[in-house]
Amino acid sequence: MEQCDGDDRISTLPDDILVNILDRLNVREAARTSILSRRWSQLSAVLSQLTISARDFLRSKSSISDGELRRINAAVVKATKSILARRDPGGCTIRLLSTAFYLRDDVPISIGHTVGIAMATQKIENAEFTVWTVKERLYCTVDDMVNYGAQFVSFFNECLNAFAGLTRLHLENLRFAESDFVSNILGTCKQLKYLGFLNCDTESFIELQVEHAELSELSIVNCRFDKVNLKWLPRLTRTTFECWMSFEEPPLSLGHVPLLEVVSLTNVALSWHKMVNLSTLLFETSVRDLRLGFKCEKIWVQPECLTRRLASVFHRLRVVNLVNIPEGYDLTWTMFILEAAPSLEEFYMTVIDHPCEMQMDMEKRRARLYSERKGVEWVSPASNFKHHCLTKLIIFCFESKAYMVSHVRHVKKAAVNLKDVYLYNRLACRNCVRMRRIKPTRFPQSEKQRCSTKKLMTQGIEPLARIHFLNPVEMSADHNVRIL
Structure with a gap:
């Protein structure tokens, strides 16, 4: 430490600042400072x-x-x-x-x-x-x-x-x-x-x-x-x-x-489980932040046509986060949320299969009645609807496959004020790596691949939202908190 009049600079700070520093440590670490001097030992007693x-x-x-x-x-x-x-x-x-x-x-x-x-x-x-x-x-x-x-x-x-x-x-x-x-x-x-x-x-x-x-x-x-x-x-x-x-x-x-205001619902749905109507579940609430998790299995949310009841449930919704949607199934059903939530500003989606968390044995899946078909279909009754508040679409584990590219087009076409689309490469999972179950990704890595994917997403759609292709190491703090 640099010396200042025979004392270190930290020790010259006022007591309240030093206590604030010690408050950020766990007790074991804070207690160790008591050996530094009589002053430090006294501070540990006023944390x-x-x-x-x-x-x-x-x-x-x-x-x-x-x-x-x-x-x-x-x-x-x-x-x-x-x-x-x-x-x-x-x-x-x-x-x-x-x-x-x-x-x-x-x-x-x-x-x-x-x-x-x-x-x-x-x-x-x-x-x-x-x-x-x-x-x-x-x-x-x-x-x-x-x-x-x-x-x-x-x-x-x-x-x-x-x-x-x-x-x-x-x-x-x-x-x-x-x-x-x-x-x-x-x-x-x-x-x-x-x-x-x-x-x-x-x-x-x-x-x-x-x-x-x-x-x-x-x-x-x-x-x-x-x-x-x-x-x-x-x-x-x-x-x-x-x-x-x-x-x-x-x-x-x-x-x-x-x-x-903040609701997080997650479940593994089996073939015999009933679908959940969010308009019934969240009726007479004012939820602003909704997280729905599917554990890489059957979609358990029932897509609903826009009704007065559904509109009343979603009228204050600002953020939706759909977690661990199973891979390979049409994503159009998620548009019912966009139609029902006129104030939605941020839409997060993670599309991934985690073999480390899933039952992979086919005989056990049949015995325990896991669903063979995990997706769900929905046809929008308002194909020309426009959304005016959505500014961010974030997809984790994006791949340049037809169903994902098509979904981005659907959202871009509806969200007339969409400013940014963040598309992240596959998230690393240590357990999946350990099991050697990682599938090769089709994330567009080269500039040529990205230009081609952008063209598919934006052709004929105005105005153009900024499309960002990112690796997880480039993830911002506000996006990172949504995958924890």
């Missing part, structure tokens, strides 16, 4: 952002042994107790206290008691628990989930004070013996703003009723509930609903959700 994660204490990214798991969980307990003990109860407000740990032994209860005491003695604006299980989702048996569920219930019952003050809670791989336990969580955690379930369920196949006064974001992924009813969530703005088990119409019921 406003405290993020303590078991994974920050991992020695390597390899599989975690039992001994390693005990060590890192113990490190989380020690760090949590040490950091909170050094703080002045009447001092600076803790803007965020986030702890992430594994559901193992008595460690969660120790953390829960420590956080509960801190909530009672200090000013904490936001408190978060992220609870991981020893086994990851793909390796969890039903017995594992039952065992993890029982452990979490014990943790929950022992630490009600801590849960009562939480603003964010993420749970995974839990099966609850009591069918109403999710309701118990919602009833106790009255301050929750975010609630996430990954691979969770109850022993009885139930309809999940969700009511909460403060919840603004809800994520339900790979959970086996008969149906999810978002009955009363006056502050809900975002929801993710992925891989539902039942195919009633609709599988998700939206009640009082007046602020809901």
